[in-house]
Amino acid sequence: EVQLVESGGGLVQPGGSLRLSCAVSGFTFSDYWMSWVRQAPGKGLEWVAKIKPDGRDTYYVDSVKGRFTISRDNAKNSLSLQTNSLRTEDTAVYFCAREEIGSYFGYWGQGALVAVSS
């Protein structure tokens, strides 16, 4: 069974940092592109970042470029999102998601809440 489990969310002050993790199981992690998608409270979905299976290529939405870093450890079946210089508008539930062929998100984690507030 494919499973994705996020951790590392919490309350942080503006300008602070958090590292989100996503532990995966049930599939060959190193075969898949992976993404982070977020959803602000009561709002729609926003794709944040994606990473190639070998970790060598990464892509970001403009609003997080230079502040967030996506990475992966294929030996540990783990995906990460380092979030720095957090802003109130980064408050959201962050989902990790597995990309299927064509960049559709076929499997999702349960989400981790990041709340940025003073």
Add this chain to the structure above:
Amino acid sequence: DIQMSQSPSSLSASVGDRVTITCRASQSIGVALGWYQQKPGKAPNLLIYAASSLQSGVPSRFSGSGSGTDFTLTVSSLQAEDFATYYCQQTYSTPLTFGGGTKVEIK
């Protein structure tokens, strides 16, 4: 960036109704379009990919159509478990973008 817009933003319907949701892209995306269903407090669930292909395990009452800039998601006979929010997503280019969502509520 490709902008995705959905209409309506919400609708009320009854069990058994046929429901259609529209998604429009700001430029042609071929058939690089997916549809997701999301229930409160849960992660989204992929329903349709490549505009009209049904994801494994999704009931056949869901169907998708369209190409270029205009797409539709149709639920042929709405069931109680279908009351949720639906999102379209383009996968033609990065940044991947979603429509604003359509909330389907019980009439």
